[in-house]
Amino acid sequence: RKEVEQDPGPFNVPEGATVAFNCTYSNSASQSFFWYRQDCRKEPKLLMSVYSSGNEDGRFTAQLNRASQYISLLIRDSKLSDSATYLCVVFPMIGGYNKLIFGAGTRLAVHP
Amino acid sequence: NAGVTQTPKFRVLKTGQSMTLLCAQDMNHEYMYWYRQDPGMGLRLIHYSVGEGTTAKGEVPDGYNVSRLKKQNFLLGLESAAPSQTSVYFCASSSQANEKLFFGSGTQLSVL
Numbered sequence: 001r002k003e004v005e006q007d008p009g010p011f012n013v014p015e016g017a018t019v020a021f022n023c024t025y026s027n028s029a030s031q032s033f034f035w036y037r038q039d040c041r042k043e044p045k046l047l048m049s050v051y052s053s054g055n056e057d058g059r060f061t062a063q064l065n066r067a068s069q070y071i072s073l074l075i076r077d078s079k080l081s082d083s084a085t086y087l088c089v090v091f092p093m094i095g096g097y098n099k100l101i102f103g104a105g106t107r108l109a110v111h112p
Numbered sequence: 113n114a115g116v117t118q119t120p121k122f123r124v125l126k127t128g129q130s131m132t133l134l135c136a137q138d139m140n141h142e143y144m145y146w147y148r149q150d151p152g153m154g155l156r157l158i159h160y161s162v163g164e165g166t167t168a169k170g171e172v173p174d175g176y177n178v179s180r181l182k183k184q185n186f187l188l189g190l191e192s193a194a195p196s197q198t199s200v201y202f203c204a205s206s207s208q209a210n211e212k213l214f215f216g217s218g219t220q221l222s223v224l
Contacts (some may be wrong), residue, residue, distance in 0.1 A: 008152070032210045043202055043215035044155070087154070091210045100210070102147075102155035 003027060004090050006103035013110055017078045021106045023088030024070045032091035033064055033071045037084045038105065044087055047073075078110045114138050118203050118216030125193040125223045133188040133219050135203030143206045144186035145170075145213070146178060148199040155202065161186055162209075193223045 006023045013019045025033075033050035048055065050062040050071050061074040071090075075082055088103035116137045125131055135144065142163050147155040157170030159178040167178045175197060177189045186205075190197060203216040 004154070034212075036213075041218075043217050044213075045215070046212045049212075100145075100157070100213070104152055104154035 002103075003092070004088055004101045004103040006086075006088050006106045008104060008106060010107040010109050013078050013108070015078055015080060015110055015112055017110075018074065018076045019078060019108065020072055020074045021086055021088075021108075022070050022072050023090075023103050023106075024068075025088075025090045025092075025101075026069070027090070027092040028066075028069060030069075030090045030092045033062075034089040034091075035060075035062055035071075035073050036087040036089055036102075038087055039084050044102075047086070075108075078108075080110050080112065083108055083110045116203055116205055116214050116216040118201075118219055120219060121217065122220045123222070125190075125221065127194060127223060129193050129223075130189070130191050131193065131221075132190075133201055133203070133221075135186045135188070135205075135216055136184055137186075137205040137214070138184065139205060139207070139214065140183070141205035141207050141214070142183075143209060144180065145204045145206075146176070146186065146188045147202045147204065148172065148197075149202060149218075150199050158188065158201075195223045197221065198223045 035047040036044040037047045038044040054063040059076045063072045085105040085107045087105045145160040146158040161180040164183040201219045204213040
């Protein structure tokens with residue numbers, strides 16, 4: 001089993017739709033969680049951190065479920081510019097700086 | 113406002129040739145990383161550094177060497193390139209181990 005797993009997609013949605021991605025992780029001791037966005041042939045950029053209580057940034061909502069070991073990203077009112085690959089990132093343990101684990105990514109395509 | 117700068121952006125090598133990828137950051141970050149990204153596999157850590165003069169192996173270190181002689185620079189070397197090293201390479205830096213990563217724009221390397 002991979003340490004971080006994501007549905008590769010693609011998720012094809014119309015503008016204005018709500019779409020959600022899940023990401024599961026295997027290490028129950030994981031401490032920090034992030035969502036990164038990567039545009040085609042570009043470098044990944046931090047979209048948002050994921051906090052235990054859940055957090056929202058505009059149209060984006062991130063949630064953490066420790067019991068089931070997954071994090072989620074919800075995008076409301078999708079825009080064409082949201083088309084990208086979304087990477088789930090997990091930091092398995094405190095001080096484990098060599099173990100920032102990236103998922104393979106979920107591709108989102110928003111169409112008119 | 114340079115952030116993280118990687119050179120070169122593209123390179124084609126023949127099997128057995130050597131090369132060095134240069135990563136420079138101007139944010140005074142302690143942590144620097146080299147990742148490779150292959151289709152369907154996500155970002156995998158090659159080597160990392162937690163400060164000037166230090167280096168450590170990541171998930172896939174074989175065939176690569178690194179050096180961090182100056183805090184702002186992190187070099188990745190391939191002594192004898194192999195086709196399996198065809199990939200996109202990203203350098204990244206961060207202020208803390210589990211904090212936001214800043215990525216360079218990537219290097220597309222092809223080994224024939």
